Amino acid sequence: MTATPLAVQTENACRHYTMGHSLIRAVDGISLEIRSGEYVALLGVSGSGKSSLLNLIAGLDRPTSGTILADGKDLAKLSREDLSKYRLHTVGMVFQSFNLIPGMTVLENVELPLRFAEVDRSKRAGLATEALSRVGLSGRLNHRPSELSGGEQQRASLARALINHPTMLLADEPTGNLDSRTGTEIMEFIREFNRSLGMTVIMVTHERPLAERYAHRLIFLEDGKLIQEQANPGAAAKGDS
Amino acid sequence: MKIYDVTELALRNLRESLLRNSLTTVGISVGVASLVAMLSLGIGLQQLASRRLAKSGLFDTVIVTSRRDGRDFNRDQNAEGPPPAESPSLDEAARKQIEQLPAVAEAYPDIRFITELRYQDKPHVTMIAGLPASAKNNDAFEGMPGHYFSDDNAREIILQKSFAAELLGSQRNSEDVDVTKLATPLLGKELVMRYAERTANSGSSSAYSVVSREQTLKIVGVSDLDPDSMRGPTRARVFLPLALAQSLHVMQPADLRDAASRPGNSPTFLTVSVRVKSPAEIGSVESSIKKMGFNTFSIVDATKSMGRFFAVLDLFLGIFGSLALTVASIGIVNTLVMAILERRREIGIMKALGASDGDVKLLFFAEAGAMGLLGGAVGVALGWTIGRIINFGMNIYLKQQHFPPEQIWFVPWWLVLGSIAFALVVSLLSGLYPASRAAKLDPVQALRYE
Numbered sequence: 001m002t003a004t005p006l007a008v009q010t011e012n013a014c015r016h017y018t019m020g021h022s023l024i025r026a027v028d029g030i031s032l033e034i035r036s037g038e039y040v041a042l043l044g045v046s047g048s049g050k051s052s053l054l055n056l057i058a059g060l061d062r063p064t065s066g067t068i069l070a071d072g073k074d075l076a077k078l079s080r081e082d083l084s085k086y087r088l089h090t091v092g093m094v095f096q097s098f099n100l101i102p103g104m105t106v107l108e109n110v111e112l113p114l115r116f117a118e119v120d121r122s123k124r125a126g127l128a129t130e131a132l133s134r135v136g137l138s139g140r141l142n143h144r145p146s147e148l149s150g151g152e153q154q155r156a157s158l159a160r161a162l163i164n165h166p167t168m169l170l171a172d173e174p175t176g177n178l179d180s181r182t183g184t185e186i187m188e189f190i191r192e193f194n195r196s197l198g199m200t201v202i203m204v205t206h207e208r209p210l211a212e213r214y215a216h217r218l219i220f221l222e223d224g225k226l227i228q229e230q231a232n233p234g235a236a237a238k239g240d241s
Numbered sequence: 242m243k244i245y246d247v248t249e250l251a252l253r254n255l256r257e258s259l260l261r262n263s264l265t266t267v268g269i270s271v272g273v274a275s276l277v278a279m280l281s282l283g284i285g286l287q288q289l290a291s292r293r294l295a296k297s298g299l300f301d302t303v304i305v306t307s308r309r310d311g312r313d314f315n316r317d318q319n320a321e322g323p324p325p326a327e328s329p330s331l332d333e334a335a336r337k338q339i340e341q342l343p344a345v346a347e348a349y350p351d352i353r354f355i356t357e358l359r360y361q362d363k364p365h366v367t368m369i370a371g372l373p374a375s376a377k378n379n380d381a382f383e384g385m386p387g388h389y390f391s392d393d394n395a396r397e398i399i400l401q402k403s404f405a406a407e408l409l410g411s412q413r414n415s416e417d418v419d420v421t422k423l424a425t426p427l428l429g430k431e432l433v434m435r436y437a438e439r440t441a442n443s444g445s446s447s448a449y450s451v452v453s454r455e456q457t458l459k460i461v462g463v464s465d466l467d468p469d470s471m472r473g474p475t476r477a478r479v480f481l482p483l484a485l486a487q488s489l490h491v492m493q494p495a496d497l498r499d500a501a502s503r504p505g506n507s508p509t510f511l512t513v514s515v516r517v518k519s520p521a522e523i524g525s526v527e528s529s530i531k532k533m534g535f536n537t538f539s540i541v542d543a544t545k546s547m548g549r550f551f552a553v554l555d556l557f558l559g560i561f562g563s564l565a566l567t568v569a570s571i572g573i574v575n576t577l578v579m580a581i582l583e584r585r586r587e588i589g590i591m592k593a594l595g596a597s598d599g600d601v602k603l604l605f606f607a608e609a610g611a612m613g614l615l616g617g618a619v620g621v622a623l624g625w626t627i628g629r630i631i632n633f634g635m636n637i638y639l640k641q642q643h644f645p646p647e648q649i650w651f652v653p654w655w656l657v658l659g660s661i662a663f664a665l666v667v668s669l670l671s672g673l674y675p676a677s678r679a680a681k682l683d684p685v686q687a688l689r690y691e
Binding site for chain 2: 080099100112164
């Protein structure tokens with residue numbers, strides 16, 4: 001296990017910001033290591049700092065102090081340009097509210113990261129269609145997001161997250177807006193990507209049972225601090241059942 | 242992002258808020274249209290003025306006189322060059338020499354004499370002048386009742402309006418009379434010109450005789466304007482074809498002056514009119530002719546100051562036109578800033594997916610540019626139409642005032658391309674602030690925004 005390279009390593013990472021006159025310590029000195037190919041769940045009540053930590057790992061935000069090493073780079077030291085490249089090629093993200101662009105069709109939404117990556121126009125439709133069929137949406141290519149169910153929208157956003165073949169999938173409450181049946185469906189897709197594509201998965205959730213069922217390791221946060229880490233060797237066995 | 246992707250996404254975004262973006266584009270169009278309409282009218286007026294002046298013959302003509310005249314128009318000029326007695330005669334040989342000069346279009350002798358014309362057995366005395374075939378384009382003959390001489394030897398005459406009034410016994414000031422009313426009873430009628438012909442004495446090269454002759458001439462036209470205005474007090478009121486006038490060998494005032502030194506049948510001319518190919522070359526032609534030992538006279542400075550006037554006019558029209566475009570550019574800033582607020586979340590999503598600051602900036606820039614380009618193109622078409630309508634309306638007015646139609650509006654290619662480019666540049670400048678604001682948007686904040 002120890003020979004596996006690290007996907008993410010944070011050292012005393014802090015994200016503080018001021019709101020009015022008070023200092024908010026959203027992330028307050030977290031040090032952790034996530035190995036490549038690992039499936040980790042970040043747990044905690046709302047306001048515990050789990051989403052803030054995820055944003056730091058995603059390169060959407062920068063730590064006020066400490067280091068975050070991902071893909072061998074210190075994210076705090078990357079330029080804005082390099083940070084956007086990191087988000088484009090290394091990270092795929094899914095959100096609780098799906099975040100599909102309403103004016104675009106499903107296919108166009110999934111193609112969007114390919115445009116940013118300057119993938120040849122002729123190859124794009126093929127790649128996007130392939131990604132969409134992987135999540136079972138081949139019949140919905142030209143629908144607008146508003147014409148899809150919540151589960152379908154989240155599947156589309158999963159396809160979008162995978163389109164540039166990132167090594168890491170960051171999921172922020174991916175089932176938060178879904179009923180339990182479609183939520184399970186999404187979780188199965190994520191586990192499938194973790195297993196077959198070897199993607200590192202970091203999932204933020206406040207549902208402990210969900211985390212226990214799928215994640216290899218549970219990390220508990222409270223008030224921006226890491227309070228407990230717990231290995232969950234049973235996840236693989238549970239998934240297979 | 243590749244350029245075609247930026248363009249495609251920009252156009253898609255513009256279509257999403259169709260009404261607002263259309264209104265902004267219309268704003269730009271109106272700005273560009275006012276710019277184009279103003280400048281096209283300025284350019285058109287300038288062209289009209291130079292066309293009119295060129296047709297008047299005032300600005301491309303040099304009048305050449307012999308120093309032997311002893312006339313004292315310009316003392317400085319007379320002080321230079323050879324004394325009158327040693328200066329060359331202004332004769333056919335000199336005329337041909339002047340015509341050979343590079344920038345000269347034509348040099349023709351000025352045949353001009355005072356004589357008697359009988360119409361319905363009543364005598365009238367006036368100044369008569371010969372006109373070359375090229376004078377047909379003079380604006381005095383444009384829209385004239387009747388027609389110009391059918392050829393350069395035709396036994397035909399054209400009357401100036403005031404002389405036509407005299408023939409008809411009108412006591413009224415001819416300025417107030419409609420020229421067509423004067424022409425109707427006169428066109429096609431004949432009158433008899435009595436003149437003094439200079440003929441060489443047979444067998445003698447040192448003498449010539451002056452014989453009284455008569456010639457019947459047909460009236461073919463009556464001109465409203467004065468085709469000979471540059472001649473001041475010696476301007477003629479009756480015109481003959483130049484070749485006919487020369488072939489009649491009418492005794493000229495210069496013949497008297499040169500009676501002793503140039504006997505026989507070769508006349509000298511009082512003046513020669515030189516038409517240059519372009520008004521800009523008047524100066525060089527004048528100095529070449531002066532080197533030949535003649536005196537010259539022209540009106541040049543008026544065209545220069547006219548050019549300056551129109552440069553100032555165009556500048557002012559352009560500034561007024563640009564004001565509308567400035568207002569329109571504020572509209573672009575407003576539209577794009579609104580779009581940032583509206584598309585905050587979308588910008589956040591794009592950044593989360595890996596769009597760089599540059600991509601976002603370029604996208605907003607492309608949207609501003611597309612509105613500018615479209616607005617510019619539509620604006621040019623609109624401005625062109627407005628110019629046409631103004632021109633059309635003015636021609637209706639001119640027609641009511643019995644003037645020939647005029648083109649006072651002109652849209653050159655450089656104005657079309659320049660206006661579109663100007664609209665594009667103004668739009669891109671207007672897009673600078675919104676684009677950089679969109680690019681700097683914090684994705685975490687933007688994604689939290691609902």
